[in-house]
Amino acid sequence: MLRDEINEAVKTAMKSQDKLKLGTLRMVNSAIKNADIEARGAGKAALGDADILGLLQKLIKQRQESVELYRKGGRQELVEQEEAEIAVIRHFLPQALSEADTNAAITEVIRETGASGMKDMGKVIAALKERYAGRMDFAKASGLVKARLTG
Secondary structure, three states: OHHHHHHHHHHHHHHHOOHHHHHHHHHHHHHHHHHHHHHHHOOOOOOOHHHHHHHHHHHHHHHHHHHHHHHHOOOHHHHHHHHHHHHHHHOOOOOOOOHHHHHHHHHHHHHHHOOOOHHHHHHHHHHHHHHHOOOOOHHHHHHHHHHHHHO
């Protein structure tokens, strides 16, 4: 389970006294626990691996946005810290799909779901998220799906 893998990495970072990695992993664990509490409040089960992968992608996206802002502000030391945190988090994500694989996956899901127009976009994106959580950039995929369904 991904949760166990992250906890083991925390222990390893503690033993090696890697402060950056330890801090980043503790932040990841905190985000997972907060999401678990939120899910429990909504009557849902604790996060599974697919949900955790989605959360990790969200954390990476937040840091990428921070990197852009820090670059504009000339804060190179903060850029480096955010990029180092991204590298730590990315270690737990599976290999991302290439652009060709993403296109092939979209084509396959559109065919399987019988999607024919924009009204079916939600169905296609949901199927992609179910199958490719953590491996696909859904912001880009959404644009590709929209282009296919309108074109």
